[in-house]
Amino acid sequence: MxxxxxxxxxxxxxxxxxxxxxxxxxxxxxxxxxxxxxxxxxxxxxxxxxxxxxxxxxxNTAARALAANRTDAIALVVPEPETRFFAEPYFSDMLKGVGSELSDTEMQLLLIFAGSDRERERLAQYLAAHRVDGVLLVSVHADDPLPDLLTQLEIPAVISGPRSAAEPLASVDSDNYGGARSAVEHLLARGRRRIAHITGHLAVYGAQRRVDGYRDALREAGHEVDEGLIEPGDFTEDGGRRAMAELLRRHPGIDAVFAASDVTAAGAGQVLREAGRRIPDDVALVGYDDSAIARHMEPPLTSVRQPIEEMGRAMIDLLLTEIADRRPAVSRGLERHQVVLATELVERRSS
Amino acid sequence: MxxxxxxxxxxxxxxxxxxxxxxxxxxxxxxxxxxxxxxxxxxxxxxxxxxxxxxxxxxNTAARALAANRTDAIALVVPEPETRFFAEPYFSDMLKGVGSELSDTEMQLLLIFAGSDRERERLAQYLAAHRVDGVLLVSVHADDPLPDLLTQLEIPAVISGPRSAAEPLASVDSDNYGGARSAVEHLLARGRRRIAHITGHLAVYGAQRRVDGYRDALREAGHEVDEGLIEPGDFTEDGGRRAMAELLRRHPGIDAVFAASDVTAAGAGQVLREAGRRIPDDVALVGYDDSAIARHMEPPLTSVRQPIEEMGRAMIDLLLTEIADRRPAVSRGLERHQVVLATELVERRSS
DNA sequence: ATCACTTGTGGGAGCGCTCCCACACTACCT
DNA sequence: AGGTAGTGTGGGAGCGCTCCCACAAGTGAT
Incomplete structure (x- = not known):
């Protein structure tokens, strides 16, 4: 009434x-x-x-959408099953940043999971119907067909974590190179000299950049890079265990390990402990992500933090610009739409 | 191409x-x-x-929506800040059930957080624009104006956890009464005789039903109900501590506690331990929710599990029926749209 | 053969907007 | 005075559907 x-x-x-x-x-x-x-x-x-x-x-939104040919909605597409989405604080933080940046807009945010083949099928249909003005893509693998689909449909999109140095889509990333450097420089400053690196999945561009950072930090400090100290991993805990075992076998004299993710560091830590190495006394350990696991490890893990919430905000900024640019068919400038945000080393007792 | x-x-x-x-x-x-x-x-x-x-x-969805006056979208409204949403597995499970039930439909699911006043303002605007065909409401407090707003706007809605026995909205709930009974019957079967109950926030209907179940279980087993053993709590850990301290003061002879939530049980457990009581040897402890905390407590906590995923599915079923019924202005039958799902007692070492 | 249905089909009207052209006015120049 | 810009405003056209009425053709009872 x-x-x-x-x-x-x-x-x-x-x-x-x-x-x-x-x-x-x-x-x-x-x-x-x-x-x-x-x-x-x-x-x-x-x-x-x-x-x-x-x-x-x-x-009436429908009438407006029909007449103006826009939807005032954007989608945050998560190519993972719900479970992982909720398990990792990464997404929660990202969502917070995205939401806050969107809150003084008329734009509506849709959260779309595309973990299973079925969900991907639905998503493709959804995008073909142009039910959103733009798409935010997080956690995309190098061989994912989704970005190309978006390009083909001419839907503005921003990707978090470019797939290569030549990423055609607008992208937001944290400074993987710099983050890795800061980790290695920290270990050097602590007097460590035999520093190993367990990489992430090398098909992921960010993992490559971390290796680059590792190499350059050593080189610029006047040290030689022993390629044998670089052991491929895949971001997982198990990968960390395998890599660490291999490193210990080949280089028993290691006094520090920089792992490309916190869970990898956790796996490596287990193997080190089983081998009788004390952390940080015998071997210092540094991870990446500054996830909850880093705080809860024993000893708590030094880790490289990415400004995830800020990344979410930056993604929205880029996307809204793309959308606005597209509206009056402006000359699509060739300016690079790439944003890279600084990381921060969080020091804890493991190093 | x-x-x-x-x-x-x-x-x-x-x-x-x-x-x-x-x-x-x-x-x-x-x-x-x-x-x-x-x-x-x-x-x-x-x-x-x-x-x-x-x-x-x-x-073209917009054209269809305009012509047919429907949106083919429903919203899952969470009147909590994002943070809590991610912290509690309740929502994740609910979302899984909702998503799976919706997957063979054309319906689109929107996730809307309405934790802050600002977000609520936006939501009201959103609903007034009739941008969804129906709404799923989870975790609603008794004095929340949202349900009334929905009724006034004539938007079909289903609520999880009715606000009272006379809930006018369609609702899905787990059997709070039966869940509480099973917990108390379990304790009785284990030979406990001085069983206390720390309630949830009594403004919440489900909390009242749990008290009812507690009373009836005792009564029907031929025991007298000592109202002094019922101590009001509020679902929180701190409430559990306060209530437990009070109970120990008044009834030192207690040999079992049934708490209305796992976190409350956790708080009670701390106080018991500080008072030198061993769990379960001296005092058995049973919680409610079967959340992660139950599995990680020491000793692991016996708890009443609610079929949350199934509840999500049931909510969608109800809502889709409501929406379909409304379309041709059918005589809105007075059949009660209330679904109550069974709970399950998960026994662990705390009892 | 006539009537009454049923089945399948075409297309007009209209949903509530945005876009844009046309037009009335008002300035301010020559 | 006649031009030439601006300003503010009204309203036609059209976005791509759904709804529904009209109608043709077929079927069977009378």
Whole structure:
């Protein structure tokens, strides 16, 4: 029983036309007021706003979408099963950043999981129907067909973690290179000299960049890079265990390990302990991600933190720009839309 | 460069009209095929389907929404900040059930957080614009204005956890009464006789039902109910501590505690231990929710599990029925739309 | 043969917007 | 005075569907 005001027809919500009649102006003028066009006199604007308030007018999204050919919605696509989404704080933080940046916008955020083949099928259908104005892609593998699909459908998209140095899509990333450097420099500063690196899955561009950072940090400190100290991993705990065992076999004299993820570090830590090495006394350990596991390890793990919430915000910024640019078919400038954010080393007792 | 087929106009996606022309039929017929109407001959249907495939036709959602006055979307509204959403497996499980039940539907699920006042403001606007056909409401407090808003806007809604026995909205709940009974019966079967109950926040209907179950279990086993053994809590850990301390003060002879939530049980457990009571030797402890904390406590906590995923599924079922019923303005039957699902006692070492 | 249905089909009207052209006015120059 | 810009405004056209009425053709009872 709220103040519904006068109704044009039975039961329905008020329309632009009814607001116009009430305010004594034309339909076009009301539309201009609703959409914040500057070409309206103050008096008219006030009259329209009054009518809007009296009638409780709310624009019909479907009509607007149809007429203007846009949806005012963007999707955050997570190519993982729900389970992982909830398990990793990465997504939660990302969502927080995205949500906060979007909150002073009219844009609606959709969360879409595309873990299973079935869900991917649905997603493809969804995108083909252009039900969103743009897409945020997180955690994409190098061989994922999704980015190409988006390009083909001409849907603006921003990817978190470019797939290569030549990523054609707009992207936001943390400074993997710099993060790795800071980890290695930290270990050097602590007097470590035989520093090994357990890499991430090398098909992932970010993992490669971390290796680059590792190498350069050593080199620029005047040390030689022993390629044998670089052992391939895959971001998993098990990979960490395998790699660590191999490293210990080949290089028993290791006094530090920089792992490409916290879980990898956890796996490596287990093997070290089983081999009788104390952390950090015998071997220092540094991880990457600064996830919950880092804080809960024994000893707590030094780790490289990525500004994930900020990355989410940056992604939205880029995407909204892309969307706005596309609207009047502006000359699609060739400026690179790549944002790289700084990381931070969080020192704990493991190093 | 996919097979785009023939295009009616430059660049745009194919429309119904174009499909109709291609198939040599009228617009109405194509619409009937797309929407699965039975009133189409097999030959015509085949021709239309061929044309749809050739042109890669995908219906325009906005146009459909405008013409048919529906959105084919429903919202899962979480009146909590994101943080809690991710922290509690409750939501993750719920989402899994909802998603799976929705996957053979055309319906799109939106996840909307309404934790802050600002977000609630946005949500109200969103609902007023009728941007969804229905709403799923989880974790609603008794004094929340949201359900009334939905009723007023005549938006179909299903609530998880009715606010009272007279909940006007369709609802899905687990059997709080039965769950509590099973917990108490379990303790009785284990030979416990001085069984206390730390309640949940009693403004929550489910908490009241648990007290009812506690009382009836004792009564029907031929025991007298000592109201002094019922100590009000509020679902929190701190509430558990306070209540437990009070109970120990008044009834030092207690040999079992049934807490209305796992975290409450955790708080109670701390106080018991500090008071020198061993669990389960001196005092048996049973919680509610079967959350992660139950498995990780020392000793692991016996707890009442709710079939959350199934609840999610049931909510979707109810909601889709409500939406379908509403479409042709059917006589809104007065059948109760209340579903109650059974709980299960998970026995662990704490009892 | 007539009537009454049923079945399949075509297409008009209309959903509520945005876009844009046309037009009335008002300035301010020559 | 006649031009030439701006400003603000009204309203037609059209976005791509669904709904529904109209109608043709077929079927069977009378």
């Amino acid at each position: 709220a103040s519904h005001g006068v109704r044009g027809r039975s039961g329905g919500r008020p329309t632009l036309e009814e607001v116009a009649a009430r305010a004594g102006v034309g339909r076009g003028t009301v539309s201009r007021v609703i959409n914040g066009s500057p070409r309206v006199s103050d008096a008219t604007r006030a009259a329209v706003e009054a009518a809007v308030a009296e009638l409780g007018y709310v624009p | 996919a097979s785009h087929g023939v295009r009616g106009r430059s660049g745009g996606r194919p429309t119904l009209e174009e499909v109709a022309a291609r198939a040599g039929v009228g617009r109405g017929t194509v619409s009937r095929v797309i929407n699965g109407s039975p009133r189409v001959s097999d030959a015509t249907r085949a021709a239309v389907e061929a044309a749809v495939a050739e042109l890669g036709y995908v219906p």
